[in-house]
Amino acid sequence: MALESTRTIGLDAEPLPSKVMMSVASMMCSVGSRRILRSCATAAAPLREGSTAAGADVRSTAPDGTLAEGEGGTGRGRERSAHPALKTTSAANRVRADANVRFIRAPIRFVRTILGLCVFVNNDTRFFTLQRFTGSTSSFERRAVRPVPPPPAARGMPRKRKRDILSHMPFADEWLEVLEFPAVLEIVASFCETREGAEHARALRPFSDLAELRRAALEVEEAAALHRSGGAPSLADFRPPSAALSAARKQAPLPAAVLRRLANSIGIVEAAASSIVRRRAEAPTLAEFCASLPDLSSFRAEVDAVVDERDRIRDTASLEISRIRRRIADLENVIAEKLRRISRHPEYRRMLQFPEPTFSGERFVMAVKTDSRSRFPGLLHYTSDSGATSFMEPYAVVEITNELQSERSNERAEERRLLARLTASAARNASDMERLFAAAARLDFLSAAARFAEAYRCTFPFVSGSVLHLEEARHPLLVKMALEEGEKDGDGRPREVVPLTLTLGADYRVLVVTGPNTGGKTVALKTVGVTALMALCGLPVPAAQADVPFFDGVYADIGDEQSLEQSLSTFSSHVGRIVRILEAATPRSLVLLDELGSGTDPAEGAALGVAILEELTARRIPAVVTTHIGALKRLAYTEPAVQNAGMEFDASTLEPTYRLVVGEAGESRALQIAARLGMPAPVVSRARELIGRPERAEREAWEELQRIRRLLEKERRTLAERLKEAESDRKEAAALKRELERRLEKLREQEKKAEAAFKPGDPVYVRVLRADGVIERISKKGTATVRVHGRMLTLPLSQLEPPRGPSGN
Secondary structure: OOEEOOOOOOOOOOOHHHHHHHHHHHHOOOOOHHHHHHHHHHHOOOOOOOOOOEEOOOOOEEEOHHHHHHOOOHHHHHHHOOOOHOOOOOHHHHHHHHHHHHHHHHHHHHHHHHOOOEEEOOOOOEEEEEEEOOOOOOEEEEEEEEEOOOHHHHHOOOOOOOEEEHOOOOHHHHHHHHHHHHHHHHHHHHOOHHHHHHHHHOOOOOOOOOOHHHHHHHHHHHHHHHHHHHOOOOOOOOOOOOHHHHHHHHHOOOHHHHHHOOOOHHHHHHHHHHHHHHHHOOHHHHHHHHOOOOOOOOHHHHHHEOOOOOEEOOOOOOHHHHHHHHHHHHHHHHHHHHHHHHOOHHHHHEEEOOOOEEEEEEEEEEEEEEHHHOOEEEEEEOOOEEEEEEEEEEEHHHHHHHHHHHHHHHHHHHHHHHHHHHHHHHHOOOOHHHHHHHHHHHHHHHHHHHHHHHHHOOOOOOOOOOEEEEEEEEEHHHHHHHHHOOOOOOOOOOOOOOEEEEEOOOOOOOEEOOOOOOOOOOHHHHHHHHHHHHHHHOOOEOOOOOEOHHHHHHHHEEOOOOEOOOEEOOHHHHHHHHHHHHOOOOOOEEEEEEOOOOOOOOHHHHHHHHHHHHHHHOOOOEEEEEEHHHHHHOOOOOOOEEEEEEEEEEEOOOOEEEEEEEOOOOOOOOHHHHHHOOOOOOHHHHHHHHOHHHHHHHHHHHHHHHHHHHHHHHHHHHHHHHHHHHHHHHHHHHHHHHHHHHHHHHHHHHHHHHHOOOOOOEEEEOOOEEEEEEEEEEEEOEEEEEEEEEEEEEEHHHEEEOOOOOOOO
């Protein structure tokens, strides 16, 4: 018997014939035929490579569809149909199966005629698998055909790793980790009072919607205002049970202690929300948010009515439990009285080791001397290890104790019923509780952000426009180290962190930062990136002022990612990351590149660095780049969109000052730093000798150019200051002129009023002389001749008033 080799590809594909067979079955009028055909279709669905039917391998079949020798059987006599529909256990069933074979083969031929070949597609391997019926109901014949060609765009392209795909996301974890942003979020999380608030802080990511960002930033500002005024609510006691709500949804009865914690947590959140709503004038956005939270006071009241503060079921939780507990108390009193009588009985007292009763499980027993236990009326429970004492339950309390045990069982059943009722209520309110607890985490995070802003002297950034402006920005990790060092020194004063001030996007879009090693270039780069990310998360930033555009992504290549597992060198890792940055960045992104062009041949690295900067400027992508390569410095003199900046270096002390000076290229000063770090003097001298004459000439010309630029910049600043002073003087003179004109106009108005009010012969009071007089005549110049004590005086009309007393000369 010829065997036909087959191959199955696409094990997860849905078998089309089974669906077709089911649809054909629905059209057949015979109920029995429909049932048999559906059974065939159901059994055909799971057939895959390596699957078996009645112990046979379906990958090799005979032309007639029966199992061949060596394929699940031992010879020709073992050939049989493998389909479950034809497996029979009795003669009647075999006859019925044989009769139904005709009903099976006809629709299968019909399906094969209509469909021809059924195609299975596997998206992973891009293979077709042709599957057709062989005429037998027990197996399928499968053949592999040529693969489907990939799309033209994908031909010749390597398959992208998952990391590469994720790295194209604007704020993927790769870019955040490069800038150590998770460590910054950990600082904010350390100010949280609850575990949920800290998790909320750690999960913070930049917003992709500007309206949502502004609302989040406004909430932080309002939380800071409440904190400054002392009105921020505390959530320190908020400790919700973590798995309680999921257990309640599964109808698993919650213990009384868990329900009590749920109610307490709800009460804490509601109290905090109510306190914020009452201060709506200070925090309108937060008050609106708190007012929209679900009201769970009814559930809390329900728990309070059943469970007390000690996590016990209250006696008043229900009428039944009240009745049971009263009965239990009565029975315990009866038992106690009977045991007291026994211990005081003269005959029994001599039999007892000690008069106080004790417990054996939940039953009362008396400590009886072993030699007297035969005379004590009671049941023996156990004997002490020494054998001297037998613990016996008096007959007088056995029935009463039995009744007590029954009532206690009833009590437990009633408690379970009450807890089940509360659990069902918790399940109904689970969604609202989750929302309320998420709001508590958010409120705790906002309070933590407010405390962080106060401790780190933060400002609230303005996110808008296209210009990045940072004034006296400080990296939060450096501020944290400075605060910790201040506490360690014991003086309580934090060490000063050198701030960073720069502008990007106004006169230039690319800033090339140069300077010595250990001079602070990388720290400046990370400060820019971290400040932008914090602003995009709605957080306050450690700065005097911060204007941040709404970036759609912050991409950074900082540090060394040499990988032995992936056979990546330092240069390869840098280039790979820069390639991903260039693919993802847009004109609304921020790109940060550290040590551009390093790690390879200096000439080729310089050429590649210049090309990358030209690409960034051509695509109008804002970028801050650090480098030691002179060609990148010189690009600023030919490209208007590129500006130089240098890390300041104190030549007298050979120490960096960590200050960024925009407009002036920095110097690497490798030999000076090497000497300061202890490099032997002969080695440093030899290095200076090895610097060629052309290099020295170029460096001297560069230094002279830098000196001229510094002089011109100094002169420009001087002229700018003078112009500013002149403008200030001009504005002051203009203001003084306006004030004098205003006063003059006022005097003229007063003179006109006085001229209209007085006429010759009127008695007046002269303010300047504090004396009365009489007007002799009035001139058109706003003066009057007044006789005062016999003397004629010419006075302004503004000095004259109506008489205050008897007039006199």
